[in-house]
Amino acid sequence: MRRLLILVAFLTASFLGLTGVSAETPVSSATEECLGCHATIHPGIVESWKKSQHAAMTPAAAMAVQGLGRKISAENIPDELKNVSIGCAECHTLRAKEHKDTFDHNGQNIHMVVSPGDCATCHVQEAQQFDKNLMAHAYGNLVNNDLYQQLILSINGSPVSEKGKMVLKPANAATDADSCLYCHGTKLQITGTKSRDTDMGEMEFPILSGWPNQGVGRINLDDTRGSCAACHTRHDFSIEMARKPYTCKECHVGPDTPANKVYEASKHGNIFSTKQTEWNFKNVPWSIGKDFTAPTCAVCHISLLVDADGKVVSERTHEVKNRLPWRIFGLIYAHPQPKSADLTTIRNKDGLPLPTDFDGGFATTFLLNPQERTAAAQVMQASCQQCHAKSWVEGFWGRFLNTIEQTNATTLAGTQLMKDIWKRGLATGPDKGGNPFDEFSEKLWSDMWLFYANSVRFSSAMGGGGDFGVFADGRYHLMKTLKELEDWLEARKSVKKP
Ligand code: HEC
Ligand code: HEC
Ligand code: HEC
Ligand code: HEC
Ligand code: HEC
Ligand code: HEC
Ligand code: HEC
Ligand code: HEC
Incomplete structure (x- = not known):
């Protein structure tokens, strides 16, 4: 039943031309599959990606640009990525082994949190520089400093009365994520998996704690630091x-x-x-x-x-x-x-x-x-x-x-x-x-x-x-x-x- 629904969704989307991006830029077959379902589930995501430079240009074309206008800083890009647009699968399946959040999703190993480590496949210089930036270290600089821990406590803590005196108890993780770590970034963790009944049948997804978050110093599930989306909002980038x-x-x-x-x-x-x-x-x-x-x-x-x-x-x-x-x-x-x-x-x-x-x-x-x-x-x-x-x-x-x-x-x-x-x-x-x-x-x-x-x-x-x-x-x-x-x-x- 589930497979049938998936097939119907894919065929309908293809028929309506929903998966089509600009005729000149080829889309990989893996991304075609994602688009087949996601064009109807998440039209907001698909449409903003379609208008992005990632949909419009292949790495090979970008690498042909000479001089200061070149936007890809990597010298070597895996062959299979060179001649297709940078679609859903190109980002969400990169470096699957390095991501603790990798899961099987309709036959492909994908991860939700595309990290600076993934972007580095093509934008290595930006990723290396960003990692040496105070912003990339914003989580550790705050959380691993004993004195600043006390500042966090004095602002986020929950006041309780003990023997007639007000005492501050440490805030829970959700409060810290809503407060300081909104900007500084959270530490992402996988806490389990759960099955969800979706429009296309039951599917299993990992449960991420500390997410959503786009803080500049977020600790990602491949141990890289930060979120490029803090300044290059997804999926326009x-x-x-x-x-x-x-x-x-x-x-x-x-x-x-x-x-x-x-x-x-x-x-x-x-x-x-x-x-x-x-x-x-x-x-x-x-x-x-x-x-x-x-x-x-x-x-x-x-x-x-x-x-x-x-x-x-x-x-x-x-x-x-x-x-x-x-x-x-x-x-x-x-x-x-x-x-x-x-x-x-x-x-x-x-x-x-x-x-x-x-x-x-x-x-x-x-x-x-x-x-x-x-x-x-x-x-x-x-x-x-x-x-x-x-x-x-x-x-x-x-x-x-x-x-x-x-x-x-x-x-x-x-x-x-x-x-x-x-x-x-x-x-x-x-x-x-x-x-x-x-x-x-x-x-x-x-x-x-x-x-x-x-x-x-x-x-x-x-x-x-x-x-x-x-x-x-x-x-x-x-x-x-x-x-x-x-x-x-x-x-x-x-x-x-x-
Ligand atoms: C058979 C249809 C189908 C295909 C193919 C498909 N997806 Fe999905 N995807 C879904 C559905 C349905 C959901 C869940 C939506 C919801 O939460 O209701 C989902 C959820 C997701 C999520 C969010 C996961 C979460 O934890 O909520 C991501 C990220 C995602 N898909 C990426 C992809 C990528 C990348 C591809 C291609 C490699 C892809 N999907 C292929 C149907 C599909
Ligand atoms: C692209 C051009 C440009 C650049 C680059 C630029 N400025 Fe300006 N700046 C202006 C213009 C135009 C004004 C308005 C002048 C006026 O008041 O008529 C101005 C005004 C100012 C003022 C007056 C502020 C005020 O509110 O009265 C200061 C101070 C100033 N600039 C300092 C700097 C410094 C320092 C830098 C480099 C770190 C810099 N500017 C870079 C164009 C520029
Ligand atoms: C603090 C904000 C910020 C963050 C975070 C950030 N960027 Fe940028 N990025 C910028 C700005 C601003 C520009 C425009 C630079 C310019 O005008 O030359 C830019 C430009 C770029 C460009 C275009 C380069 C070109 O040649 O035109 C790429 C690619 C890029 N960033 C990749 C990344 C990647 C990858 C990350 C994560 C590792 C990242 N950025 C994180 C602010 C940011
Ligand atoms: C250039 C790389 C890139 C491409 C291409 C890309 N994504 Fe993403 N995607 C990201 C990043 C980065 C995030 C933000 C993850 C985070 O920081 O938490 C994201 C987040 C998501 C999410 C979760 C967003 C939310 O608000 O719930 C979904 C679902 C998703 N992408 C699906 C897709 C689909 C479908 C496509 C193809 C149309 C696609 N992505 C193309 C990098 C990409
Ligand atoms: C497989 C290669 C590849 C990956 C992975 C990739 N990009 Fe790109 N990126 C490109 C190409 C190709 C362009 C278009 C270059 C051009 O216009 O010359 C581009 C352009 C950009 C630009 C400039 C867009 C503009 O408006 O001019 C930004 C910013 C950017 N990428 C950020 C990111 C971020 C952030 C990630 C990770 C979430 C990422 N990219 C992942 C290949 C990639
Ligand atoms: C005219 C150039 C100019 C513009 C425009 C400008 N800045 Fe600055 N910024 C400076 C200078 C100069 C300093 C002080 C240099 C130093 O700290 O050594 C500074 C300092 C900073 C600092 C402090 C860093 C620290 O030392 O703690 C931050 C954060 C910052 N700028 C962010 C921004 C943001 C965000 C914007 C836009 C809303 C902005 N700046 C616009 C020139 C500029
Ligand atoms: C998601 C939140 C976020 C966004 C968006 C963001 N920043 Fe930051 N920025 C931070 C945090 C947090 C720090 C401090 C990190 C620390 O001290 O460990 C910081 C630090 C800085 C500093 C000081 C660095 C130093 O070495 O003293 C500058 C300058 C700066 N940001 C500029 C920018 C500019 C320019 C933009 C936009 C293009 C931007 N930031 C966007 C959160 C952000
Ligand atoms: C709205 C975004 C935002 C939030 C929320 C936020 N910060 Fe920050 N924080 C920043 C920025 C931006 C800087 C860097 C400013 C600069 O360098 O000029 C910073 C820097 C810091 C620093 C200096 C760290 C270092 O060693 O470099 C401390 C300490 C700090 N913040 C504490 C906190 C605490 C405690 C909270 C929560 C109670 C908090 N911040 C919430 C944006 C934020």
Whole structure:
């Protein structure tokens, strides 16, 4: 009965022309089978794939493209993949042995979670670079750090009352997946299989825990890191989408990392909003001035850019730290960019897993030295100079460095108050084995560096100043919170112990 239903579905779909993609690009017979059923079950998926570059071009044709416009970085692609479009089967059956989620699906061994390891079959350079990026390590950098575990607990934990005291119990996996790991990525696991009654009869599927998830640092079932679909949403996998700021906004929008808010309110963001319909987001390489007249996130952080003569201004990088001399996300102070993307081995002078110590010193052996910082700054500034005078860029950069110094100094003032509070036993700090993030005074302190000092720095780095550096989560709030912390301490000091 089931086989009959399958056959009817396949024949009907073929008859209606539902499986047909563009006549010029051949589709493998394995993919024809998938399309036969999925065109009716998941028309949303099939239609977006049909409009994608993967349906339109074979690897052989893509490899014939010479020069900067070539989009396949692999030199050797298995023969059976060369002359067909990249269809459902080409991605979902790749490297079957390496995937713990491989299962038999209507006669083919498929896996659901197509990983960076699979994409690397054709896009090896992008996959290798991405793996050296902080984003690919976002799961481990957060979850394998004892101190950040306590931050997670202080935010996601479930409060329960024990002997009249409020105690935080660790959050369950679903809460963490809905919260921090939405962006940082989950660790996928197979927890069993289950049979489902589908429109085409009963079928068996693996049960994935931690899924769905598209976090940048997701740990996949073939042990690779990250999700390319975080920026190249399935099944379009488009370069256009990744070049627009909306893609990055999904994760870079909160008060702790307000890049997108700052960008939207900046001159660059205004020009993008006004002019984007006249720009070309598909050309490769991307020509400054001709294709666009103001930068998006991708322009400054990732894209391959050429000038009017086609000369390379910036190489493309999926390792975004190549263009970043500093880490302006305070941990707890802004600091030079880490050398390696795996931050789990970093220890400050007090042995804590942080790139800075509480007195404002840097864990220098793990961070870029001044020469390396200059080199990274030059890569970032190469694009600015295609649209701005050198004096404009230098003036901007000088102010940015000043902002790093000033916000670090204000964070230090707050941290000195916090250390006094811990020393007096008015809160239990890390020296006494306490969670440094869970008490009221500690929350004031973390608001200072996590929200307000960060916001001021993001505003300086990506807006050249503006509201997010002042009244919208900026200096005003940084100063107000410092005063609150000071007043809190003074008030507690004046309470005489009975
Ligand atoms: C005989 C019809 C048929 C064929 C052929 C077929 N599928 Fe499916 N597929 C289904 C049905 C039915 C479902 C379940 C839909 C539902 O959940 O109701 C499904 C589900 C899936 C899922 C989701 C699994 C899950 O856990 O929910 C993936 C991924 C998938 N198919 C990929 C493929 C790929 C890739 C191919 C070709 C290699 C393919 N399918 C061939 C019918 C088919
Ligand atoms: C953080 C966002 C982000 C992630 C994650 C990401 N990309 Fe990209 N990708 C981009 C941007 C932005 C561009 C456009 C670059 C340009 O304009 O030169 C791009 C471009 C590409 C291109 C087109 C290259 C060309 O020659 O035109 C390919 C292929 C690609 N990415 C593959 C991948 C693969 C494979 C992964 C996963 C390993 C991945 N990307 C993950 C942002 C991302
Ligand atoms: C370029 C590789 C690629 C191609 C081609 C491709 N997929 Fe996928 N597919 C992916 C990725 C990546 C995901 C996202 C998996 C994740 O990250 O969890 C995915 C997810 C899915 C899912 C689960 C999505 C959901 O929202 O539930 C289904 C079902 C699926 N694909 C079916 C198909 C079908 C049918 C086709 C052919 C029309 C196809 N895929 C073509 C890479 C591909
Ligand atoms: C079997 C080879 C193959 C695999 C596997 C593959 N791709 Fe592609 N990819 C291609 C080809 C071919 C093109 C089109 C090249 C061209 O236009 O010159 C392409 C183009 C792209 C582009 C640029 C699209 C655009 O709008 O210009 C992106 C982004 C991309 N792939 C991402 C991915 C991601 C992410 C995966 C894994 C989920 C993946 N690819 C898997 C072969 C592959
Ligand atoms: C909306 C997306 C998003 C969510 C949700 C999110 N983060 Fe993040 N997180 C980011 C981004 C983006 C960065 C990097 C910012 C930067 O480098 O400028 C980051 C960086 C971090 C870092 C620095 C890690 C390191 O060592 O590099 C920590 C710690 C952190 N987040 C903690 C958390 C905690 C705890 C939660 C949940 C309570 C959480 N995040 C939820 C997006 C998110
Ligand atoms: C799905 C969520 C997500 C998306 C989408 C995303 N990012 Fe990220 N990004 C993160 C997280 C999480 C981190 C921090 C990782 C860590 O600290 O371990 C991060 C870190 C960064 C960093 C800091 C890297 C460093 O070395 O200091 C930059 C720059 C960045 N992202 C740029 C972008 C750009 C540009 C885009 C869009 C093209 C983008 N991101 C899209 C989640 C995301
Ligand atoms: C005009 C160029 C430009 C644009 C456009 C731009 N950025 Fe930036 N970005 C910078 C500079 C400069 C820095 C600071 C450099 C450093 O940290 O060394 C920075 C820093 C960052 C950081 C902080 C990394 C860290 O050190 O913690 C993140 C995250 C980021 N940008 C994401 C984005 C996102 C998302 C967008 C789009 C909404 C965007 N940027 C738009 C130039 C730009
Ligand atoms: C593709 C061209 C282009 C690139 C690349 C570019 N800018 Fe701009 N930028 C502009 C234009 C156009 C304006 C608007 C000038 C005006 O106000 O008339 C602008 C405005 C600015 C402003 C003023 C911000 C404000 O809100 O008043 C700053 C600061 C700035 N750019 C810095 C940079 C830096 C730093 C870089 C490189 C990291 C850069 N720009 C890259 C085109 C560009």
